[in-house]
C-alpha cells in the first residue's frame with residue numbers, strides 16, 4: 001500500500017516507490033521506482049530492464065544543468081527539501097522547467113510542510129509528497145492560497161510588468 | 172509615489188488572509204514553534220524580549236500623509252503610542268499582540284503598507300537615496316527601478332527560502348546617502364557619455380559579524396536587464412550560499428571563500444544563461460515599462476520661484492532659533508525656491524528614531540500643507556519633507572518645533588544612530604538607547620555641537636549591527652562580559668562614497684566608562700584637528716589610530732605600550 005500524495009493539484013494514491021540506496025532489489029511488480037542519481041548512474045541498464053519506469057532523485061546540491069543530459073528523458077525527477085527552509089531545490093525546479101524544458105513529473109520530497117506547498121506549486125512541482133504528519137486536504141488548499149503574482153516562476157503567471165504594458169499608470 | 176492597482180491590492184490582501192490562517196493554526200497548536208517562526212518572520216513579526224516586534228516595510232523610505240495618519244491610529248490601538256524608524260528606513264512596533272497582528276496587517280494594507288519579507292531569510296525591503304528626485308547631485312531617480320525590482324522580488328517563490336536575509340540598496344546620485352555598499356547588493360544607476368542608462372552592480376556587502384562592503388561585479392548592466400541580473404545574483408546565492416552555519420550564510424561569505432574572480436564568473440555565467448532562455452524574455456524590461464513606472468515618481472507641481480522663493484537669509488537674521496535650524500536641518504533642492512527639510516527624530520531625552528502618534532499626525536498635517544503630502548525616512552533614523560517652498564520654511568519650523576521635531580542637529584554629534592538594543596531586542600548583549608542618551612547629554616549645548624561639526628556616532632546592541640556601528644565614525648558595539656554590558660569602540664567607519672569599515676581600537680569599556688570615553692575622543696579631536704574645517708573622520712584618517720587610542724584609554728599603561 002503506498003501513501004497518498006498531491007499530484008496535479010489532486011490527492012491521489014502514489015504510483016511510485018522510493019528504492020533506498022542500501023536496498024538491492026524489490027519486486028519488479030512494483031513497477032515504478034525512484035532511485036538516487038548515484039544509483040541511476042551505475043545501474044541504469046539493470047534498472048531499466050527490471051522496472052516499468054524509473055525516476056531519479058537528485059540531491060539539492062547537484063548542478064541540475066550538468067546532470068540534465070543523464071535525466072532529461074526520465075518520467076519523474078524528484079528534488080529534495082532536507083528542511084522546509086532549504087530552498088535550493090526551488091531554483092533547481094525553475095531551471096529544470098524553464099531553461100531545460102523538463103515536462104515530466106517533478107516531485108518534492110522531504111520536510112515538505114503545508115506552508116511550503118504554495119511555493120512548490122509556483123516553482124513547477126506538480127507532484128508533492130507532504131511530510132507524514134501533514135493534513136493532505138490542507139496541503140491541497142494551500143496550492144491556491146494566493147491567486148495573484150507579480151512575477152512568473154515556473155507557473156501560469158505572466159509578469160506584472162508585461163501585463164501592464166499599454167496601460168496608463170494608476171493614480 | 173507608486174499607487175497600487177488591483178494586482179497589488181489583491182496580493183497584499185490575500186497575504187494577510189494567509190497569515191491570519193497561519194496564526195490561527197499556530198494558536199491552535201497545528202504549527203510548531205519553529206515552523207511558525209519562519210512564517211511570521213516573513214510577515215515582519217519578530218520575537219523580542221518582552222513582546223513581538225512588527226517591522227513594517229517602507230519601500231525606499233517613501234511615505235504619504237494617509238499612511239502617517241494610519242500609523243498614528245495603529246500605534247495607539249495596537250501599541251503604546253509610538254513607532255520606531257530604523258536604519259533601513261522601516262518602521263518597527265515594539266508591543267503588538269500576536270493575536271491582533273492579522274487585524275493590524277489588515278489595517279495597514281488599506282494604505283499600501285505591510286510587513287511582507289520585512290524579516291526572515293528572504294529579499295528584504297529595498298532602501299534608496301532619501302533625496303531621490305530632489306537632490307541637486309542626482310542624475311537618475313532610482314525610485315522607478317526600486318519599484319520594478321520590489322515587485323519582482325515580492326513573494327518570488329524561487330527566492331522565498333534563501334540561506335539568509337538579502338538586501339538591496341539603490342542610488343542615482345553622486346553622493347551615496349543610502350550606505351548602499353553595506354547591502355548584499357548595491358545598485359548604482361549610471362549614465363554613459365552616450366546617454367545610455369545602466370546599473371553598476373556591487374555584490375557581497377553586509378554588516379553584522381564580519382562587516383564587508385559590496386564589491387563591484389559589473390560596471391554596466393544595461394537598463395533593460397535589472398531583473399535579469401538580479402535573478403542571476405539571487406539564484407547564485409540560493410544555490411551556493413552556505414546553509415550549514417547561520418553566521419556564514421550571507422552572500423558576502425561566498426564571495427570571500429571563492430574570491431572575486433570565481434564569484435563574478437558564476438554570476439556572469441548565470442546572467443548569460445538567463446539572457447539566452449525564455450526567462451530572459453520575461454525578465455527583459457522594455458523602455459515603456461520603465462517609462463510607465465517613472466510616471467509614478469514625477470516631480471510635483473512646483474510653483475515658480477517668484478512665488479515659492481523667499482529671502483531665507485534675511486528671515487534667519489531675525490531669529491537665532493530659526494537660523495540654527497536653517498543651517499543644520501535644511502538643504503538645497505534642485506528646484507529653485509524650494510528646500511529639503513530634515514525632521515530630527517533626535518530630540519534630547521528621546522529614543523533615537525522614535526515617533527509618537529501625535530508626531531505622526533502632526534507630520535501628516537505638515538506634509539499635506541507644505542510638502543505635497545509626502546514624507547521620507549532616512550538611513551540616519553530621521554525624516555524628510557522633501558519639497559518645502561522657501562516662503563513656508565518659517566511656518567514649517569514652528570509647527571515642527573511644536574511637536575519636538577525641529578532639533579537643529581542633523582549630522583552632528585547628537586544625531587546618534589542607535590538600534591533598540593537590550594531595552595527591546597531579544598538578541599542584544601547590551602543597551603544602546605541609554606548609551607545614546609548619555610552621550611547626547613555630554614554635548615547638548617548647540618555651541619558645542621557646532622564646534623565639533625559633522626560626526627557620525629552609531630550604536631548597536633550586538634554583533635548583528637542593526638545600528639550600523641561598523642560604519643560609524645565612532646562605532647559602539649554592545650558586548651556581553653560575564654552577564655555585564657560592555658562596549659567595544661571602532662573608529663574610522665563610513666557608509667558613504669568613502670565607505671569604510673571601522674577599526675577596533677582596543678579593549679571594551681564598561682557601561683559607566685563608555686560615555687566618558689566617547690567624550691574624551693571628541694574633545695581630544697578638537698585639540699588634534701589641523702583647523703576648524705577638518706572633520707572628525709578626516710582628522711582620524713590623517714593621524715591614524717594611535718592618538719585616539721591614547722585618548723580613549725587615557726588612564727592605562729596599555730595606551731603607553733601601544
Ligand code: SF4
Pocket residue numbers: 590591592593596597598599600631632633634635636637638
Ligand atoms: S544590533 Fe543586535 S541588539 Fe541591536 S537591534 Fe540588531 S539584533 Fe538587536
